[in-house]
Amino acid sequence: MIVKEREIPLKIEQIDALLRNLVPNHFKVSVVQHDLKKRSAGYNGEKAIDYHLSFLSGKKYMIFNDLRLPLPPYHFQIDSLLVTPYYCLILEIKNISGTLTIDPEFNQLTKYYDGVETGFSDPISQAQRQSLLLQRFFYENKLVMPPIVYLVVISNPKTILKIANGQKLTPPYTKIIHAQNLIDEISKLNSKFTKETASKKDISKIKRVLLNSHTPLYTNILTNYGLEKSDLILGVRCEICSGKMERQHRTWYCHSCKFTSNTAHERIIEDYFLLIKPSITNKELRTLLGIQSPKTARLLLNALNLKTTGSTKGTIYHKEFH
Incomplete structure (x- = not known):
């Protein structure tokens, strides 16, 4: 078996x-x-x-x-x-x-x-x-x-x-x-x-x-290739045309092709864990997604069922790789 x-x-x-x-x-x-x-x-x-x-x-x-x-x-x-x-x-x-x-x-x-x-x-x-x-x-x-x-x-x-x-x-x-x-x-x-x-x-x-x-190997992939965060384009992108998406009325909207999505943020958050570090704060998420509301960021993070440490503004959300 x-x-x-x-x-x-x-x-x-x-x-x-x-x-x-x-x-x-x-x-x-x-x-x-x-x-x-x-x-x-x-x-x-x-x-x-x-x-x-x-x-x-x-x-x-x-x-x-x-x-x-x-x-x-x-x-x-x-x-x-x-x-x-x-x-x-x-x-x-x-x-x-x-x-x-x-x-x-x-x-x-x-x-x-x-x-x-x-x-x-x-x-x-x-x-x-x-x-x-x-x-x-x-x-x-x-x-x-x-x-x-x-x-x-x-x-x-x-x-x-x-x-x-x-x-x-x-x-x-x-x-x-x-x-x-x-x-x-x-x-x-x-x-x-x-x-x-x-x-x-x-x-x-x-x-x-x-x-x-069992412990999966997590490495700093940017360091492995001699890269910096500035070598990346991080942000919510459209799965249809790869254009930049913005948060509008609880959804993501692409100005280029008019495509909308409720889950477009999930891919870039997963990529952030893979490329930057396996944890993120509310403030870091807002910077990543280009949103202003701490409440919206908290709701998006809570929906991902991540492990957390700390509390209130000091809460850190952790991705566990298996």
């Missing part, structure tokens, strides 16, 4: 919001578009694995997608984690195009695509590191720990896997598989690990701790 669904990564949402709000013809647009394309490809590769995991049946499987767990002072991220009473399986998912050549002698992978050969970071080392970090996480949270294993899954069915000339495929590189072989590999693990090491109570605690510990 899927315990934690795979959602669009927060970083992709932030980059997408950045593209919507950058000033026209900004010189960083092409860089941001390239990053969005690259990250979206990775996310689509992860979603492709979900199709194969959907063939698993039985209550013994718990699937956690896109987990980011704390190990102070750092965090570590797992694309997919399969938890059973018998073992835990980490899936490191790679969406790679072209030909991937494995060289066990040098612990190196090489990608050949569109006539260009480039070195590729070793996903086995990454998966091994995740295994060690997950063991430590279980230990520090006093969780019963089934054996932890891993697989590197190539999500693109057109990717060709090859062994470097004169080399033989040896462990741990045998753990690099195509997505279509994932269920077969899980069946092998089921045959290998037959001793139940975690009770129903243990599994329930693992589930609770993993879900409660």
Whole structure:
């Protein structure tokens, strides 16, 4: 069963919001578009694995997608984690195009695509590191720990896997598989690990701790790209013609195309949380939306059901990312 669904990564949402709000013809647009394309490809590769995991049946499987767990002072991220009473399986998912050549002698992978050969970071080392970090996480949270294993899954069915000339495929590189072989590999693990090491109570605690510990990565996206707030066009814009909208008689009105909307402000508030900071005050909202009335701002904010701290004029409204 899927315990934690795979959602669009927060970083992709932030980059997408950045593209919507950058000033026209900004010189960083092409860089941001390239990053969005690259990250979206990775996310689509992860979603492709979900199709194969959907063939698993039985209550013994718990699937956690896109987990980011704390190990102070750092965090570590797992694309997919399969938890059973018998073992835990980490899936490191790679969406790679072209030909991937494995060289066990040098612990190196090489990608050949569109006539260009480039070195590729070793996903086995990454998966091994995740295994060690997950063991430590279980230990520090006093969780019963089934054996932890891993697989590197190539999500693109057109990717060709090859062994470097004169080399033989040896462990741990045998753990690099195509997505279509994932269920077969899980069946092998089921045959290998037959001793139940975690009770129903243990599994329930693992589930609770993993879900409660998940912490999405929120970064200052403007700083990441060397941008300032002045590089953005923030304000309520028309979804039809992108013209500026004004608040009139409890609705938003576009002078350019005469379109009206009751909810046009919601998009720019969400973008503000993604681009500027995950909190906002009544005054900041009025500046963002170009309205004068504190009462109107308060009504709009209350309708969003945000977490609040402080009171009266000092109230701060917080966006919680999950």
